[in-house]
Amino acid sequence: MRSLFQEELELISEQLVEMSRLAATALDRATRALMDADLALAQQVISDDQLIDALRRELDNRAIDVLARQQPVATDLRQMVTALRMSSDLERSGDLARHVAKLARLRYPGAVLPEQLRPIFAEMAVTAEQMVLRAGDIVAANDVHGASELIQADETMDRLHREVFRILLDPSWTGSTQHTVDATLLSRYYERFGDHAVSVALRVVFLVTGVWHDEQMPGAYERFTTSVPREDD
Template identity: 65%
Template structure:
């Protein structure tokens, strides 16, 4: 019985790592669609989000079933509960990638980003990939020592987020209101993607140590209070 339970816990861990991989792939493809105006690629990211949702549902179902059947205590209980919270973060990262793809689809065949913002968003995408890839490794290896380094990387994402606003508020900005709104939303999507990766990493710290750090509480409050939803206007009109 214990062997079967241990195998189930390992499978759940593997699913979390897979969710991190899927979210990374979704954002990478959404960014490519954004940069190139590739409508087909944007549509594929939007459609593929259902698979991410399905993996999250399966993980949560397995965790609830294990809670009911095994009545775990101590570390095992913490692992199952924490896994469900991490799955929510990772699934939300997939949603944010979908939002990026929807912006690309909405503006097709036009390019969303002008020359002044393209380098900043290209770097934001690279940083986001680093964050989610490292978060997946932290899950797989329970590497709590790497969390502080992850936060340093997230600091760069925050700096880039501020750089977008500096560009939008500068006297040189001449691309209009619609482009400014798109850039504001996109910047928030990438920045929140990074915040969720950091949240996942902090949950691993809790899983291993049983303690929450002040940094985790701060990031959780930010996500709870300022999480961005897909605006109703960012959908492709029927017909």
């Protein structure tokens, strides 16, 4: 029974990693559709979101089946429940990529973003994609220390998010009302995408240490990860 449980757990971990890759691909394609006014690519992102949704359903059904058949307790139970929550984060990441693609489709053939904002959103997209891929690596390796990298990357994302609003609120901003609304929505989509990646990594910390915390608590992450030895220590 224990061997079967471990096999199921490995399959669930692999599915979480695959979800992270699909989410990164979706955001990359959605961003290209946004920048290039590519209607076909935007539609592909919207259609392909069902792949992430289907993978989440499969993962959740597998986890629930394991809970029902093997009735895990303590650490095993924590692994299953945490996997369910991580699948939710990654599925929502895919939804955010779909939102970007839908906006590109809505404004086609026009440009969603004025030239002034394009470099910022390009950087936000790259940062977000790297974050979700790193989250997948953290899941695969149960890397409790990797979460600190994503927390730092999220600070970059938050800085870019604030920069978008600084530009929009500056008296020199000449964009239309539509540009302002679209940029506000897009900035939120990318920022939330990064938040979900951080959430996945922090759930890995909980999985390994058994300690959960509000990520807004200053110093909480450092307090309970400094006691976990690194593999090269």
